[in-house]
Amino acid sequence: MTPAARYASAIDILDQIFDGASAEKTLTNWARKNRFAGSKDRAALRDIVFDCLRCKRSYQHRAGQTGGRGVVLGHLLDNDLKPQDIFCGEGYAPDTLSETEIGAICSTPSDDIATRYNIPDWILPELQNSLGEGLINNLVEMQSRAPIDLRVNVAKTNVDAMRDALLLDDLATTPVEGVKTALRLSKQTRKIPQTESYKNGLIELQDAGSQQVVLDLPLEHATSVLDYCAGGGGKSLAIAAMSPSLAIDAFDKHSNRLADLINRAARAQASVNVLEQDPVSLGKSYDLVVLDVPCSGTGAWRRNPDGKWKLTSQELDDIIGTQSEILRNAPILVKSGGRIAYITCSLLDVENSAQIAEFLVKNSEFTLEFERKYHLTGAGDGFYLAVLKKVQNKGEF
Numbered sequence: 434m435t436p437a438a439r440y441a442s443a444i445d446i447l448d449q450i451f452d453g454a455s456a457e458k459t460l461t462n463w464a465r466k467n468r469f470a471g472s473k474d475r476a477a478l479r480d481i482v483f484d485c486l487r488c489k490r491s492y493q494h495r496a497g498q499t500g501g502r503g504v505v506l507g508h509l510l511d512n513d514l515k516p517q518d519i520f521c522g523e524g525y526a527p528d529t530l531s532e533t534e535i536g537a538i539c540s541t542p543s544d545d546i547a548t549r550y551n552i553p554d555w556i557l558p559e560l561q562n563s564l565g566e567g568l569i570n571n572l573v574e575m576q577s578r579a580p581i582d583l584r585v586n587v588a589k590t591n592v593d594a595m596r597d598a599l600l601l602d603d604l605a606t607t608p609v610e611g612v613k614t615a616l617r618l619s620k621q622t623r624k625i626p627q628t629e630s631y632k633n634g635l636i637e638l639q640d641a642g643s644q645q646v647v648l649d650l651p652l653e654h655a656t657s658v659l660d661y662c663a664g665g666g667g668k669s670l671a672i673a674a675m676s677p678s679l680a681i682d683a684f685d686k687h688s689n690r691l692a693d694l695i696n697r698a699a700r701a702q703a704s705v706n707v708l709e710q711d712p713v714s715l716g717k718s719y720d721l722v723v724l725d726v727p728c729s730g731t732g733a734w735r736r737n738p739d740g741k742w743k744l745t746s747q748e749l750d751d752i753i754g755t756q757s758e759i760l761r762n763a764p765i766l767v768k769s770g771g772r773i774a775y776i777t778c779s780l781l782d783v784e785n786s787a788q789i790a791e792f793l794v795k796n797s798e799f800t801l802e803f804e805r806k807y808h809l810t811g812a813g814d815g816f817y818l819a820v821l822k823k824v825q826n827k828g829e830f
């Protein structure tokens with residue numbers, strides 16, 4: 434495909450996404466219908482679409498028009514590419530720019546924070562309240578592509594050995610400061626699943642922020658762990674790699690989401706026991722209950738920029754309701770003297786410290802032992818962790 438043809442496809446795909454379609458599904462459908470496109474075309478198209486989603490509002494402002502055409506025009510201007518080379522009307526290229534379109538182009542960034550830094554208006558006050566002086570730096574980070582991080586399976590190998598092994602596959606990596614299990618790829622690549630190291634369970638794809646949260650868990654106090662919102666198993670597997678002797682149970686209300694965990698655990702030779710029934714109904718209790726709850730995903734918006742435009746304030750309220758429900762269920766799952774680790778990949782206080790404050794009011798047998806906010810300016814995606822300790826019943830050890 435010519436560069437201009439790629440941009441014409443990007444305009445079409447973006448228009449479908451702006452009409453409500455999911456970014457992933459639209460890109461997959463496009464690839465299915467355009468079998469002539471090679472892997473380089475698909476990768477380039479995906480990069481354009483995701484960059485346009487991350488910076489939708491500022492690109493529209495720059496172009497002076499909305500829709501896929503406006504965003505792509507803004508993307509070209511912002512990246513110092515010549516719009517007339519792409520909007521040339523030849524072959525499969527987008528139509529040439531009209532005089533009106535050229536006249537609407539704006540050379541100065543918007544003064545409005547939400548437009549300039551690409552977030553929906555309604556969420557700006559929440560982000561401002563939660564991030565304070567860190568607001569702009571976090572929003573700047575949100576506009577660029579996330580790094581690709583690997584988690585080294587430290588139960589099987591070590592970071593230095595993996596760096597050397599990956600170099601043989603022509604994959605250069607660097608350590609991530611403060612995250613001893615992580616390696617960051619020096620160049621973007623989609624090759625990882627094809628490497629022997631991945632197939633043999635020595636590495637996993639996992640954001641360094643997510644790994645850092647696991648490194649901060651109080652595993653040394655536990656012999657039994659429940660990952661109550663286990664999903665694809667990212668946290669369960671990282672816990673198993675850190676402490677292979679722990680008895681780890683994994684549950685998810687949506688059991689179909691656990692399929693990946695089963696496959697990944699087999700690859701990593703990790704021992705994780707997948708529960709089919711809710712442990713609340715089984716009457717089981719644990720030293721550590723990990724609640725990696727559903728959230729707005731604000732801390733991972735640079736990876737999922739589609740989500741940032743689709744999230745509504747009503748959906749955020751519903752998510753907060755689900756978090757409260759999970760927190761209501763959790764105390765019974767914790768042994769006396771045990772702990773809850775509440776985790777979100779959200780930057781919003783309403784999903785983080787406000788939830789914990791409410792939990793502590795309702796559950797006087799728990800105290801807040803530790804709380805940490807991981808911003809996008811740190812090792813990886815944005816996260817929140819609160820560790821809550823259940824008081825030890827008198828006479829129990």
Ligand SMILES: C[S@@+](CC[C@H](N)C(=O)[O-])C[C@H]1O[C@@H](n2cnc3c(N)ncnc32)[C@H](O)[C@@H]1O
Binds near residue numbers: 661663664684687759
């Ligand atoms: C943030 S994701 C978990 C990601 C996973 N821990 C990981 O590291 O890969 C949240 C998970 O919570 C699950 N979930 C939603 N509501 C739930 C509930 N009421 N009880 C238990 N899990 C729930 C969702 O199905 C989803 O898989």
